[in-house]
Structures are given as C-alpha cells and as structure tokens.
Amino acid sequence: MQKRAVRAMSNSDYLAHSAPLFRKLNILDIYKLNTHCIGKFMFSYSRDLLPECFDNLFIFNNQIHDHNTRAATKYRSHACMSH
Numbered sequence: 001m002q003k004r005a006v007r008a009m010s011n012s013d014y015l016a017h018s019a020p021l022f023r024k025l026n027i028l029d030i031y032k033l034n035t036h037c038i039g040k041f042m043f044s045y046s047r048d049l050l051p052e053c054f055d056n057l058f059i060f061n062n063q064i065h066d067h068n069t070r071a072a073t074k075y076r077s078h079a080c081m082s083h
Contacts (some may be wrong), residue, residue, distance in 0.1 A: 002030050 003018040033054045
C-alpha cells in the first residue's frame, strides 16, 4: 500500500521502482520508519527520558554475566532472558 501511494503521489507508472521515489519525495519506507522509531526509543531509554514504566524493560548484558565480550554494554530485553 505504501509503495502504491508513493507511485500515485509521484504520478509514476504502477511498475516503477519505489526506492528512488521514496528518496525523491523524502519519505521513509515502512522498514526504515520502524528502524528510526526503535532508534529514537532506545536513545530515549538510554538517556532516562521515558516514563517510569519503561525503567526495568532492559538490562545490560554485563548484568547477566561477567564475561568481557564486545556486547557486554549492549541492552537486552528481560523477555529475551531464559534461565
């Protein structure tokens, strides 16, 4: 539906490639929009800018184990933990 709308907005053929149309119209496709929203959420979470109900949603990997890994300071969802 989103690609169809972009083609209609740009008056393009129904078989036209949509990626250049998204760039031309300066519109994020649904996948990039999702990534952007997740990035904004995680930025806000890491800066304690979200409401209290989100405070314990994630923990750092280094709070689960003390192994010195590249991902030790990355967040992990409580739902992902299976002990």
